[in-house]
Amino acid sequence: MSASSELQLSRFLIPTTSGDACAATLYCPGVERGPAPCVVMGAGGTLTQRDGIPDYAERFAAAGLFALTFDYRHWGESEGEPRRLLSVPRQLEDWRTVISHARDLGGVDPGRMVTWGMSSGGGHSLSIAAADSEVAAAIALVPMADSLAFSLGRARLRVTRGALGAAIRQRTATVPAAGPAGARALFDEPEALPGFERLAVPNGWHNEVTVDYAGMPALYRPVRHASRIRAPLLVQLGERDAMAPRRAVEMSAERAPHGELKRYPIDHFGCFWSEHIDNVAGDQIGFLHRHLSWG
Secondary structure (H helix, E strand, O other), X not given: OOOOOOOEEXXXXXXXXXXXXXXXXXXXXXXXOOXXXXXXXXXXXXXXXXXXXXXXXXXXXXXXXXXXXXXXXXXXXXXXXXXXXXXXXXXXXXXXXXXXXXXXXXXXXXXXEEEEEEOHHHHHHHHHXXXXXXXXXXXXXXXXXXXXXXXOOHHHHHXXXXXXXXXHOOOOEEEOOEOOOOOOOOEOOOOHHHHHHHHOOOOOOOXXXXXXXXXXXXXXXXXXXXXXXOOOEEEEEEOOOXXXXXXXXXXXHHHOOOEEEEEEOOOOOXXXXXXXXXXXXXXXHHHHHHHOOOO
């Protein structure tokens, strides 16, 4: 989907407590009808705001919503060294910073903030919604809801051991984000490398991750906090997804007091392909229409 000529985009930097800024893009609805909800959109852990997310942000803006996408520190157009550092605590801090900034944007209704995340960003959407009682709705798209279950793969255990050894030596380790089965990479599922490569835009995704033991997500389990999400929650599961542990995805919707589960015949990246995106995004907009009100 190409952006409508009526849609307005604004790019800016959001300062963080570390001094490094997060690069953000605000997609504004073409016609203002009073304060509108804002969907804050977080990418998967090794992706950027340019990798597939604009297709969703444009649809939200066309429906009359604000959409705010951003890159985590160390990734994409954001600041931070070393580059492509994977740190769950830092990414969650970035979410909180961006949401706080979004609440002060002109035209945005601070009482109708929505968290939206894909893959590990979907796990973050769950975590942030559980911790922030003022979040009005949450969407978790093929979420990594249980990193402990995910980390039990043999290749990932080797990465974790390597990160621990690097931490002991007081340095970080760099590994491929994706590779063939059995590779020393974060993801070795059959859909991983082809999916990343098909999704990547020029100067966007890189097949490289910098890891350190303190920031490794092995014990990060957003599913454990789903029961604390008081806002309406939409969880979207890929029936052919070999990357996100399925039972944790299902349990996230089951445990949330106002959880809703939708299933699609897609793998982990299928939500971005043209044959599925209208259906997946349409369900998201329909969900928000049911639970939020805008002009």
